[in-house]
Amino acid sequence: MSLFVAKSRGYKNNDCPIPEANGDDRVAGTHGKDHGARREIMLLAASGLLFALTLLFEAKIAAAVGRWAVYPAYAIPYLLCGVGIFREALTEMRKANFFNEFTLMCIATVAAIALGELAEAVGVMLFYRLGEFFQERAASGSRKSIAALLAEKPNLARLVADRQVCEVRVEEVAIGSIFEVRAGENIPLDGQVVSGQSQADQSPLTGESLPVVLLPGSSVLAGSINLSGTLRVQATSLYADSHMARILDMVENASQRKSPTERFISRFAGWYTPTVVALAALVAL
Structure with missing residues (x-):
């Protein structure tokens, strides 16, 4: 956005539009997800322990109390693991999706119970739930990396126009505009260095750990971190077409x-x- 656009929006010559940076709320649920993981671990541990004890002492329980006592012993771990799966199966069935992994687990385990194979029913439900947990844990690392990248998304750029520095939203910076990046800040847009010398950390984007030396004429990528001196950069693309925006779009x-x-x-x-x-x-x- 040029100074002309700023004036056309009601700002005076000595005024600059200073929008507030919008914090990305997509990373706000991290604590909730960690709590859910701990609860799942506790549920699986309790179910596995009860299942193992019942399987180990099934004959003794049947001999001491009666065969009927084996059913509630197996029912507890089965329900601990299975209630959520039955709930998901019903949700999918309401969407007219009658044949899915959840309904298969429900049909298989109910059939096993009907045949008197209680241990098999609990085992299928427990190991399915365990497999889903490990799959979720395997994907959590990638999600945390994505959340970190989203948290580093620049929202503002210091636009330089008529010897003034105005903070504007990155989406409002036009191609050819000059913006300023200070030490320790994220570079908001792809561009070419006009003045200043510095080094940039591009590891969030490229994975390269070594910093890149920036001199007048050097190209910079949105999302890189300016490590030292103040730079003035000419935007070579809109934010929507920047390297970082394309990465975020592909991820999302x-x-x-x-x-x-x-x-x-x-x-x-x-x-x-x-x-x-x-x-x-x-x-x-």
Whole structure:
């Protein structure tokens, strides 16, 4: 945004638009997720311990109390692991998605209980829940890295116009505008150094740990960290077209952009799952 645009919005010559930086609330749920992970660990540990004890002493429980006492002993870990899965299955069924991993787990374990195979029912539910937990933990590291990148997203740029430095939103900086970056700040837009010397940390973007020397004429990437001197940079692209914005866009939309293999598996599962359920029902009859 040029000084002309600032004036056209009602600012005087000695005024600068100073918008407030919007904190990205996408990282606000980190504590809640950690608490959920601890609760899941406790649930799995309790279920696994009860399952192991019941499996180990099943014969003694049946002999001392009666076969009926084995059912509540297995029911506790089964319900601890299975209530959430049954809830997810019902949610999917309300969406007319009747054949999914949740309904398969429910059908398989209920069938095992009907056949009197209590240990198998609990084992299937427990190990499925355990596998889901490890999958979630494996993905949590990537999510934390993404959250850190989002937290470092620059919201403001110090626009230099008519010997004035005005803070404006990065989305409002036009190509060719000059902006200032001070030591320790994130570079808000892709550009070319006009004046000043410094070094930049590009590791959040490229993974390169060594700093890059910046001199007049050097190219800079949005999201890099200016390590030392003050720089004046000429924007070479809009923020929406910057290196960092493209990375964030790819990250945020990755879950919606399935690979060809994922699309094939989704189509295959749509036929495979109901076929297996139907064949199992025929065998049972």
